[in-house]
Amino acid sequence: MKVGIIFRSYAKEAGLVPEVVKRAVLSAQKSSELRVGTDVLFEKVLILVPVDYDCGETGSRIRTALEQSRVTAEVLEVSGHHSSKALNFGIRCLYDIGFDYVVIMSNKALEYLKFTVMKGVLSALDVGNKVVGVRINELDDVHAVPIENTFCAWDIHALLSVDGFDSKIGVEEIAPIIRLTRKFGVCTKLISPQTEAKLNIRESTDGKVRHKDVKDTKRERQEAEAIRLGATIEWVLQHIF
Structure with a gap:
């Protein structure tokens, strides 16, 4: 079982880059430290920088910071929507080198x-x-469907068999869940972690505004995405266990 992990990092303005870089390096470091016995859990850590949303500095600054911190991760600067084309590129890269x-x-x-x-x-x-x-x-009071790429694992082969992600409204999980369910039957599981943890929202005004915008419209966007696929939120929820 070869497992990789993907984070997305970008800064719309140069002044936001240091905060974004710091968080990206911390994510890569923590991911790299997880072990199964003596083996690393994640054999590849990918940090995707969606260049269409970035000021143009984030990728190189993350690479420099990773090198200085001696943390191993690959930074990919990719074009396209951050929730579809850019994300699919990273997943395809993992597929091409044998990740499951x-x-x-x-x-x-x-x-x-x-x-x-x-x-x-x-x-x-x-x-x-x-x-x-x-x-x-x-996020329980924010979404209609609790499966989100805030923290979600995917079978790469299965995901690519339904053409990956194609949402243009930032709720990329809904469409492949529907397509995978139609193809394989019930195959989506939700885990409730028995651990104390909380979300760490970026302290900048931009970070707080982005988080609020996502929260305020999440349920509506998930419902619209389900309708686009000819399904309903209720149908999706019935096929998650």
């Missing part, structure tokens, strides 16, 4: 990334689930 699974995670959810949580995720994947989401309790 990918964890997609937000830097703000890093406190949830613990071995005890990942043990449950890996066990669920090992018995055939194609999607395994980790419940983020702080």
Whole structure:
């Protein structure tokens, strides 16, 4: 079982770069430290920088900071929507070098990334689930569907068999969950972590505004995405266990 992890990092303005870089390095460092016995859990840490949303400095600054911190991760600067084309590029890169699974995670959810949580995720994947989401309790009143790439693991082969992500409204999980369910039957599991953790929102005004914008419209966007696929939120929830 080869598992990689993907984070997305970008800064719209040069003044936001230091904060974004610091969080990216911390995410890479913590991911690299997780072990299964003596083996690293994540054999590849990818940091995607969606250049269409970035000021143009973030990728190189993250590389420099990683080198200075002696943290191993690969930084990919990619074009396209951060929730579809850019994300698919990173997943395809993992597929091309023989990876089986990918964890997609937000830097703000890093406190949830613990071995005890990942043990449950890996066990669920090992018995055939194609999607395994980790419940983020702080988001329970925000979304209609609790499977989100805030912290979610995907079977890469299965995901690519339904053409990956194609949402243009930032709720990229909904479409592949529907397509995978139609193809494989019920194959999406939600794990509730038995751990104390909380989201770490960026302190900058931009970080707080982005988080608020996402929260305020999440449920509406998820419902719209389900309708686009000819389904309903209720149908999606019935096929998550």
